[in-house]
Amino acid sequence: MDVRHLTYFIEVARHRSFTKAARSLHITQPSISKMIKILEDELGTTLFYRSAKQIELTDAGRAVLHQSQQIVTSFQNLTSELADVINLKKGTLVIGLPPMVGARFFPKIIADYTRLYPQISLSLIEVGSKKVEDGIEDGSLDIGMVALPVNENNFEMFPFVKKPLMLIVHPDHELANRSNVELTELKNESFILLREDFTLHGRIVNRCIQSGFDPKIICESSQWDFIFEMVAINLGIAILPRTICKELDPAKIKTVSLAEPMVPWHLGMIWKKDRYLSFASRSWLKLTSQYFGIKLDLP
Numbered sequence: 001m002d003v004r005h006l007t008y009f010i011e012v013a014r015h016r017s018f019t020k021a022a023r024s025l026h027i028t029q030p031s032i033s034k035m036i037k038i039l040e041d042e043l044g045t046t047l048f049y050r051s052a053k054q055i056e057l058t059d060a061g062r063a064v065l066h067q068s069q070q071i072v073t074s075f076q077n078l079t080s081e082l083a084d085v086i087n088l089k090k091g092t093l094v095i096g097l098p099p100m101v102g103a104r105f106f107p108k109i110i111a112d113y114t115r116l117y118p119q120i121s122l123s124l125i126e127v128g129s130k131k132v133e134d135g136i137e138d139g140s141l142d143i144g145m146v147a148l149p150v151n152e153n154n155f156e157m158f159p160f161v162k163k164p165l166m167l168i169v170h171p172d173h174e175l176a177n178r179s180n181v182e183l184t185e186l187k188n189e190s191f192i193l194l195r196e197d198f199t200l201h202g203r204i205v206n207r208c209i210q211s212g213f214d215p216k217i218i219c220e221s222s223q224w225d226f227i228f229e230m231v232a233i234n235l236g237i238a239i240l241p242r243t244i245c246k247e248l249d250p251a252k253i254k255t256v257s258l259a260e261p262m263v264p265w266h267l268g269m270i271w272k273k274d275r276y277l278s279f280a281s282r283s284w285l286k287l288t289s290q291y292f293g294i295k296l297d298l299p
Helices: 003-015 019-025 029-043 059-086 098-107 107-116 130-137 199-210 224-232 280-292
Strands: 049-050 053-056 091-097 120-126 145-148 155-163 167-171 190-194 216-221 238-241 253-256 267-270
Touching: 003 019, 003 029, 003 059, 019 029, 019 238, 049 130, 053 059, 091 130, 107 120, 107 130, 107 280, 130 145, 130 199, 145 199, 145 280, 167 267, 190 224, 190 238, 199 224, 216 224, 224 238
Parallel strands: 091 120, 091 145, 190 216
Antiparallel strands: 049 053, 145 267, 155 267, 167 238, 167 253
């Protein structure tokens, strides 16, 4: 049985005639009779009383007619909704964004995307880069923004920003008026870092260890503005991307360049390799790549 059988059955019941139903459906009368016979055989019951003058539904036929109408209507609705999704009229998109990334780069893109595709449900999940990667892997996220590099065997990606890391200190700190600072000079300082689920946390810790010391971490947070406030009351120092530092109040903190080359804050957009890329996802990737002036070839 398929939906076509039910459609033919509904049409015969409506016209009470195989000939009229066949004419309405633009098929031959023997074809529609054969379809109804197949349907009756599969259901194991007679659907029509057949006489020389006309046909009538049996009690079983009336029950099947009611259910058939609902099934055919549901199938038509499904077909229409699927067409909407294919034409980018509907869909869902779940994006993972580290807090620093989302606030700095994506408000305008999000606004443009929701204006262009109002029927697509857009959900933004604010977590660190490590959790974004995990979400892309397990399918709970469609697309994510992360600190690069990532495992290119697992992810497709394109980079969109690369900025140096800067030291921020209280204005009264002894390093506040320096033009640059060696990382080794921070070995006795109290560090305020992003949480461990942020890639930047591990990058800073590893770079300190490479310079000969384990950083003394007194506080971790998922919010850069909280880190800023902690530095502003002289509870410790922090290392943040230059993009963020430019927005901090210079009356409350001082920004100092790091003399030793730190791993840069290199951001990219990732999605799962070899996984079907939905129309909603493709529309997002096309819009964001255009926004950052990146040529992106998508299927």
